[in-house]
Amino acid sequence: MPGIDTATLQRLDAAHHLHPFNDNAALAKRGTRILTRGEGCYVWDAEGNKLLDAFAGLWCVNVGYGRKELGEAASRQMTELAYYNSFFQCTTEPTVRLSAKLAELCPHDLNHAFFTNSGSEANDTILRLVRHFWAVQDQPQKNIFIGRHDGYHGSTVAGASLGGMKGMHKQGGLPIPDIVHIDPPYWFGDGGDMDEDEYGRHCAKRLEDKILALGPERVAAFIGEPVMGAIGVYIPPRNYWQEVERICRKYDVLLVADEVICGFGRTGEWFASQTFGFRPDVMTLAKGITSGYIPLGAVMFNDRVANVLSSRGGELAHGYTYSGHPVCAAVALENIRILEEEHIVDRCRTDIGPYLGERWKALAEHPLVGEARFVGMVGALELVPSKSSRAYFPDRGRVGQLCRDFALAEGLILRATNDAMLLSPPLVISRDQVDELAGKTWRALDLTARELGMATG
């Protein structure tokens, strides 16, 4: 629609577009922000505001905005062969090349890719195929998935059921049967006086207790985000995932890592299982696989699971029209080429990640900040009424929103969950931009504290 003005777009949006994860009536009153352009770590809105995107879209624009090579890869593939499916004995060259590339990049024997359009569909896929894995080995009763309260694994029926968001379960009659949840590691809210190792063991033991309560012969898999994103960047104790792996092996429970946020460099390694030193049997991917330029998700299966599915699984009665879409695969290959050739993940681990971490953790000095957590290129600030206690603000969520709105007015995009401010910038952020980000965050904290009548930093 050439020349259409912002007010008209907002009016049409309010009239015809239902937004995900929004109170649509409230949104229609406020009017949506219309984004028009992106370059590097910045986006511009229709009013001409330039915003530093410290959230990389939705944890996904890892290589930054405006990379022409990605558009060119899509355009080349669309011209050559815009679509073909992976059903009926067929595939396409980019799809095959991406499968092999993922097998090379992913740790140990996660050598087999199943393609989806999104992270949610990737998690739906594991629910079905992992249950099928046990069923074809004469253990159909081994079908229970254990997830975690407050975990996020997507919005489809299985994804939202595997996740532990109570507000999501309330809508649509979830979770579906044979999915149960345990408490996650959340040091700030739950750690008490335990040291890191003790707390890690304590949280992992919740899994063992649940497996024993259900009976190991009933438990198909445990699924978790290595770092829990949407709920507020909960970073587990260092030993947590190794303990979880030990317990899964002991009871022959498959270990599924949801790396939809963590994959492709977010925690300073290609995958968070490398950061935390554990070996998942199955891994789900999306977001950073294409830096969000085009929708794509994938499930990576290890040799054990894939061999059973191939040799005994019969016809896999599961798949999407766009599983392995050649244009999405071509964009993913180009995105991975950029990440590799520009040493972006290495730079996160050795240079910009530590610098960002130092600046982010220094924000803990602000009177409003109860904890500053950070790993790799992802973090959160827990906003509190009083530094000396681990209490929350009474009307949880209000202060986080205030701070988010002040940040936006300063030209910085941060996300707020409850009263935690979440950080997940493009991996290509420069030192100057990190300084800008830290300065604007401090200012937003100051303005929030002033609004609340607290002393400022």
Ligand code: PMP
């Ligand atoms: N898993 C995790 C850990 C996520 O953060 C998300 C999305 N934020 C999903 C799954 C779902 O991915 P999608 O929105 O692509 O369906």
